[in-house]
Amino acid sequence: MTSLSVKKLTCGYGDKVVLNNISFEVESGTFLGIVGPNGCGKTTLLKAIGGIIKSDGVEISEKNRNLFSLAEIAREIAYVPQLLEPIDGLKVKDLVMLGRSPHQKRLSVESDEDNKIADWAMERLKVKGIKDMQSASISGGEFQRVSIARALAQQTNLLLLDEPTSHLDIRHQIGIIKILAELEITVVAAFHDLNLAARFCQKILLMKKGEIKAIGKPEDILTAENIWDVYKIKAEVNKKSGHIKLLP
Amino acid sequence: MRILFSFLLLIIIILLSFLIGPIWIRPDKILADPIFWQIRMPRVLLAALVGMMLSVSGAVLQGALKNPLADPYILGVSAGAAVGAALAISLKLAFSVFGISSIPFMAFIFSIAMVFLVYWLAKNKEGINPQILILSGVAVSAFASAVLALIIIISGQIQSIYFWMLGSFSMASMNDVFTLLPYYLAGLFFAYFYSKELNVLMLGDDLAGTMGVDVLKTRMFLIVIATLMTSAAVSVSGLIGFVGLIIPHFVRMFCGQNYRLILIYSALCGALLMLVADALARTVLSPMEIPIGIIMALIGAPFFLYILRRNKR
Numbered sequence: 001m002t003s004l005s006v007k008k009l010t011c012g013y014g015d016k017v018v019l020n021n022i023s024f025e026v027e028s029g030t031f032l033g034i035v036g037p038n039g040c041g042k043t044t045l046l047k048a049i050g051g052i053i054k055s056d057g058v059e060i061s062e063k064n065r066n067l068f069s070l071a072e073i074a075r076e077i078a079y080v081p082q083l084l085e086p087i088d089g090l091k092v093k094d095l096v097m098l099g100r101s102p103h104q105k106r107l108s109v110e111s112d113e114d115n116k117i118a119d120w121a122m123e124r125l126k127v128k129g130i131k132d133m134q135s136a137s138i139s140g141g142e143f144q145r146v147s148i149a150r151a152l153a154q155q156t157n158l159l160l161l162d163e164p165t166s167h168l169d170i171r172h173q174i175g176i177i178k179i180l181a182e183l184e185i186t187v188v189a190a191f192h193d194l195n196l197a198a199r200f201c202q203k204i205l206l207m208k209k210g211e212i213k214a215i216g217k218p219e220d221i222l223t224a225e226n227i228w229d230v231y232k233i234k235a236e237v238n239k240k241s242g243h244i245k246l247l248p
Numbered sequence: 249m250r251i252l253f254s255f256l257l258l259i260i261i262i263l264l265s266f267l268i269g270p271i272w273i274r275p276d277k278i279l280a281d282p283i284f285w286q287i288r289m290p291r292v293l294l295a296a297l298v299g300m301m302l303s304v305s306g307a308v309l310q311g312a313l314k315n316p317l318a319d320p321y322i323l324g325v326s327a328g329a330a331v332g333a334a335l336a337i338s339l340k341l342a343f344s345v346f347g348i349s350s351i352p353f354m355a356f357i358f359s360i361a362m363v364f365l366v367y368w369l370a371k372n373k374e375g376i377n378p379q380i381l382i383l384s385g386v387a388v389s390a391f392a393s394a395v396l397a398l399i400i401i402i403s404g405q406i407q408s409i410y411f412w413m414l415g416s417f418s419m420a421s422m423n424d425v426f427t428l429l430p431y432y433l434a435g436l437f438f439a440y441f442y443s444k445e446l447n448v449l450m451l452g453d454d455l456a457g458t459m460g461v462d463v464l465k466t467r468m469f470l471i472v473i474a475t476l477m478t479s480a481a482v483s484v485s486g487l488i489g490f491v492g493l494i495i496p497h498f499v500r501m502f503c504g505q506n507y508r509l510i511l512i513y514s515a516l517c518g519a520l521l522m523l524v525a526d527a528l529a530r531t532v533l534s535p536m537e538i539p540i541g542i543i544m545a546l547i548g549a550p551f552f553l554y555i556l557r558r559n560k561r
Contacts, residue, residue, distance in 0.1 A: 052454045074460035087450050090505040101448050102460040106441060154459070 033201030099153030299522025306492020321489030328362030415541020490548020
């Protein structure tokens with residue numbers, strides 16, 4: 001089934017057009033990595049799908065996203081911003097529990113189910129051990145995982161992440177992308193590291209100046225030719241391992 | 249458990265406050281004492297209501313504007329309300345329709361204009377600039393205070409309005425309590441009704457928008473609720489600042505960032521603070537009264553600077 005389809009999406013900020021006539025589809029359960037140089041529109045695309053930028057042309061489970069109510073769409077799509085501001089006085093488990101809010105009724109207290117799902121989300125992201133710590137006092141890598149656990153607790157079919165691995169050391173980068181690859185739901189995430197994306201994503205969407213350069217399996221998309229075309233960097237791709245060696 | 253304890257503490261402080269004053273009331277003769285019925289009881293009840301309303305409205309403004317320094321007094325809400333109320337009093341526009349007095353209504357009109365002016369000044373494409381928000385609040389407050397002083401001088405009722413402007417419960421009557429009650433109930437109810445949204449707004453506008461919160465509408469609604477409570481409080485008790493700043497900060501130290509708890513404890517602790525401050529106001533220089541607004545500014549201004557400095561870190 002198609003989890004997400006983008007049809008002739010054109011949008012931007014004010015008069016400035018950032019995305020120009022973009023169309024693609026993502027099958028349910030796919031891990032799609034969006035790559036491309038700075039300013040090519042990765043964040044804008046994620047924001048348009050997430051509804052942070054208003055647009056027409058995004059379909060969720062074959063229904064136009066503008067036809068969902070705010071609460072309904074919050075149960076379909078969860079969004080992880082590039083950098084969440086740490087909040088003083090908010091414990092890890094409380095931050096994750098905020099992800100349950102689209103499922104909660106007003107004035108109701110957390111149900112057993114809410115607690116169970118928040119626990120499950122923290123377990124998946126390996127932050128259950130620090131659930132009682134202050135979210136503002138943990139490390140950057142841990143905080144990013146907590147931020148993703150918050151989105152996972154939202155229990156959606158589609159998870160959007162804006163460069164979840166930037167600002168992190170290589171160990172945390174791999175840790176997070178591995179967890180994302182293991183998720184059963186559809187994941188669409190922007191990445192900078194081509195090798196990480198090639199190794200863990202099922203599909204790659206390569207962007208260039210607000211348009212789609214190519215979409216498909218990593219080995220078909222991340223070729224020396226495409227990399228040169230988009231980044232103007234020479235690269236060597238090892239046919240056997242798929243490893244991309246950049247030759248600046 | 250803690251809520252129960254705070255609630256009991258509040259009851260005890262209310263009962264004690266009934267006794268304390270320039271003239272002490274003996275507990276065994278309280279029900280026979282006209283001072284209790286005519287002066288002490290309305291005063292204590294009014295102080296408790298105003299304390300709750302000001303501190304809850306501070307907590308709501310801090311959440312809605314995502315600014316730890318937001319407070320109805322600092323943002324010009326109180327000064328705007330004072331101008332509206334003073335105009336209503338001096339232009340003899342004080343009347344009531346179906347039991348709803350015109351003074352809180354005028355106060356509300358002026359303060360809502362003030363708060364949206366301040367909000368509009370601080371708003372830019374990315375959101376609300378926290379520094380400009382506070383600075384515009386200060387400037388708009390100063391302007392409103394000048395207008396207020398002008399109204400007081402022109403009206404010729406310098407002493408009575410001036411004393412009211414400094415903030416005081418000394419003229420409290422049961423009438424004031426009843427005037428305030430609908431605003432109190434509606435304000436606290438709607439603030440609590442929106443505690444879920446206040447929690448989600450902590451995550452920032454973009455993320456809150458993806459979590460089912462209509463950010464702009466919710467923010468406007470919350471500002472209106474906070475302004476409604478503040479303007480009603482100001483119209484009966486004058487300008488009392490910093491309650492809405494001190495209390496929510498104090499409360500967050502022990503209940504964390506959960507607005508469901510923050511709002512409840514802010515109401516309880518706000519009433520406590522106001523009762524203690526008012527007991528001081530009527531006893532320290534007895535038989536002279538210190539306006540409670542002065543006491544709160546003496547405590548509150550240093551506290552504001554403390555938060556400012558802590559946030560800079």
